[in-house]
Amino acid sequence: MTHFTPFASLFGGALIGLSAVALLLLNGRIAGISGITAGLLSLSGQAPDRGWRIAFVIGLVVAPLTLMLISGERPGIDFIAPLPIMLLAGFIVGFGTVLGNGCTSGHGVCGIARLSPRSIIATAVFMTTGIATTYVVHHLLAGG
């Protein structure tokens, strides 16, 4: 189990919001991670659109490492599922976010902030199935 971290989580969330505002102000785009990533998979290849997406993902990967170097503290990353389940989960997340046009960031943060009805419904749905899946895996199947 993990501990309740209201202040760090609120501050981290505010930085995620700042990122979304920065991307809209600078590039005029919504900060949806699944959309930004899936946009890189275009086979037809819109080259001018590719650079900022790659740069965003590079920033996303480099930032936690840089933070670790500065603070000298490695962030906790603990897995609750073995590799085969992670592979299955990854595939479902990738498929689902493209089909549903967004994930926690695009729908859950940016969409809700814009009061988009699609995003409000999508967030309610993925929260519900996420909670239900966790209940099934960690209580029904685990017998706890």
Added chain:
Amino acid sequence: MARILGGLIAGLLFGVGLSISGMINPAKVIGFLDIFGAWDPSLAFVMLGGVAVTAIGYRTVLRRSQPLFEPGFILPTRRDIDLPLLAGASLFGIGWGLGGYCPGPALAGLGFGNLETLGFVAAMVLGMFVARQSANALFSTKVKAGRSS
């Protein structure tokens, strides 16, 4: 070139936010989703902080006629609730609950060299690719390229 800088700045801020908030940790995400167990409500605070800053910031930015590095804003305009949205969000939640990863934290965790993270991201990219290829045929609704609402 400016757009690439815009992407990099936003990506760095996002990655720092995920790291500080604790959302980069799959166990913490499951702690949040496990409302019937040892519930850790932290992620509600991540969303609260994110939505509050975005809501205020978006309103301010959208008073401008255009962004700094592009000729115009590219915003989702659809408001209809359709089957792909509901099915996609349902599936996404199931995968999120299974692994404790959504796309952002999985990418942000790549640098720490865990096989679980690497495998999740590889499978996620494959899932995205398959969805883009097959969704049109399955639902006869065009899945817009690289757009999230």
